[in-house]
Amino acid sequence: MQPFTASVIDVIREIPFGKVCSYGDVADLAGNPRAARQVVRVLHTYGEAENLPWWRVVNSRGTLSMKPGCGYEEQRDRLEAEGIEFDAKGRINLHEYGWSDEEHHG
DNA sequence: CGTGTGACGCGGG
DNA sequence: CCCCGCGCCACAC
Numbered sequence: 001m002q003p004f005t006a007s008v009i010d011v012i013r014e015i016p017f018g019k020v021c022s023y024g025d026v027a028d029l030a031g032n033p034r035a036a037r038q039v040v041r042v043l044h045t046y047g048e049a050e051n052l053p054w055w056r057v058v059n060s061r062g063t064l065s066m067k068p069g070c071g072y073e074e075q076r077d078r079l080e081a082e083g084i085e086f087d088a089k090g091r092i093n094l095h096e097y098g099w100s101d102e103e104h105h106g
Numbered sequence: 107c108g109t110g111t112g113a114c115g116c117g118g119g
Numbered sequence: 120c121c122c123c124g125c126g127c128c129a130c131a132c
Contacts, residue, residue, distance in 0.1 A: 002129075002130070004129065004130095005129080005130080022114085022115090023113075023114050023115085024114065024115060027114085027128095032128075032129085034115090034126095034127055034128065035114095035116050035127080035128055035129065036111085036114040036115065036127080036128090037112055037113095037115090037127065037128065037129085038112090038114095038127095038128060038129050038130080039113085039114080039128070040111095040112050040113050040114065041111075041113095041128095041130065041131095043113065043128095044111090044112075044113080044128095045130085045131095047113095053118080054113085058112060058113090059113080059114065059115080060114080060115060060116090061115090064113080065113040065114075066113050067113085070113090071113075072113095075113085
């Protein structure tokens, strides 16, 4: 496994229960703010094998990128099971549920 | 080494 | 705010 891939996996494992993190933020914390798409690739390749909490990764809009019938409902179900709420538009309040390493500094 | 991938992010209309 | 188009980048082949 490549170093960056390992870092991404590490970051995803750090996302706490009841919180979410955007693909871009995961990439940023892993060392490459421009490698958001890489996070997608890592989830595809190692999400299941590494038992990653893939459902805690959402897009920067606070919505789920997965489509209905293709994982959307499972992700939403898992997030709601952690107490995360969706509004009528299917969006998550990132100011309330978003997680970032920077929060540990203040 | 070149080409394709992919659950993205941002800017403009 | 929503929708569309383009750029982005590590990895697999």
